[in-house]
Amino acid sequence: GENVEQHPSTLSVQEGDSAVIKCTYSDSASNYFPWYKQELGKGPQLIIDIRSNVGEKKDQRIAVTLNKTAKHFSLHITETQPEDSAVYFCAASFTGFQKLVFGTGTRLLVSP
Amino acid sequence: DSGVTQTPKHLITATGQRVTLRCSPRSGDLSVYWYQQSLDQGLQFLIQYYNGEERAKGNILERFSAQQFPDLHSELNLSSLELGDSALYFCASSVGTDNTEAFFGQGTRLTVV
Numbered sequence: 471g472e473n474v475e476q477h478p479s480t481l482s483v484q485e486g487d488s489a490v491i492k493c494t495y496s497d498s499a500s501n502y503f504p505w506y507k508q509e510l511g512k513g514p515q516l517i518i519d520i521r522s523n524v525g526e527k528k529d530q531r532i533a534v535t536l537n538k539t540a541k542h543f544s545l546h547i548t549e550t551q552p553e554d555s556a557v558y559f560c561a562a563s564f565t566g567f568q569k570l571v572f573g574t575g576t577r578l579l580v581s582p
Numbered sequence: 583d584s585g586v587t588q589t590p591k592h593l594i595t596a597t598g599q600r601v602t603l604r605c606s607p608r609s610g611d612l613s614v615y616w617y618q619q620s621l622d623q624g625l626q627f628l629i630q631y632y633n634g635e636e637r638a639k640g641n642i643l644e645r646f647s648a649q650q651f652p653d654l655h656s657e658l659n660l661s662s663l664e665l666g667d668s669a670l671y672f673c674a675s676s677v678g679t680d681n682t683e684a685f686f687g688q689g690t691r692l693t694v695v
Binding site: 502504506511512513514515516519559563569570571572573574575 | 584586588615624625627630638640672680681682683684685686687688689
């Protein structure tokens with residue numbers, strides 16, 4: 471079955487710096503890759519997603535890139551702010567496979 | 583606010599007991615997914631319902647069951663509870679069957695003592 475690895479497990483940056491979180495997936499049939507942000511005591515919040523027919527997608531300060539050949543996808547956050555501090559999860563799935571497989575999460579800490 | 587509502591927010595119960603967790607999906611969403619989040623297992627898919635019918639099963643124990651009602655709300659029933667069942671249980675919903683753009687509720691924290 472699908473397996474998703476996520477790195478790093480923790481990431482500390484200064485406010486204003488960029489943060490990059492990387493994930494790799496095992497099943498080449500995977501075609502949908504969402505990213506979720508989970509704040510303490512809350513449910514995962516969908517922040518951006520990308521499908522396999524697209525190499526990059528941006529939404530203001532966040533972007534996701536996908537390398538299908540290498541089976542990698544990454545989340546990029548620019549100009550980080552303290553409110554970006556949270557746990558970020560990547561996930562993968564493919565059509566017909568009715569579940570998201572999540573990475574193990576990255577705890578991002580943005581210091582003022 | 584994702585639009586997905588879960589009740590209760592917290593639940594404390596004893597081993598061997600049975601509990602029911604409730605989820606109301608976003609307006610217009612036909613799929614409901616249940617996930618379990620624990621420290622050692624991360625986010626694990628349990629089961630999916632689409633428009634009242636079971637669509638997919640994941641790592642759901644036989645002691646656990648779910649259903650989706652005609653008004654599309656869903657319930658997750660956990661029975662013969664064990665200490666290891668203590669976790670956060672999340673419900674998510676999406677419009678279609680393929681879990682794209684799935685939005686999560688705030689979760690129910692279950693503590694089994």
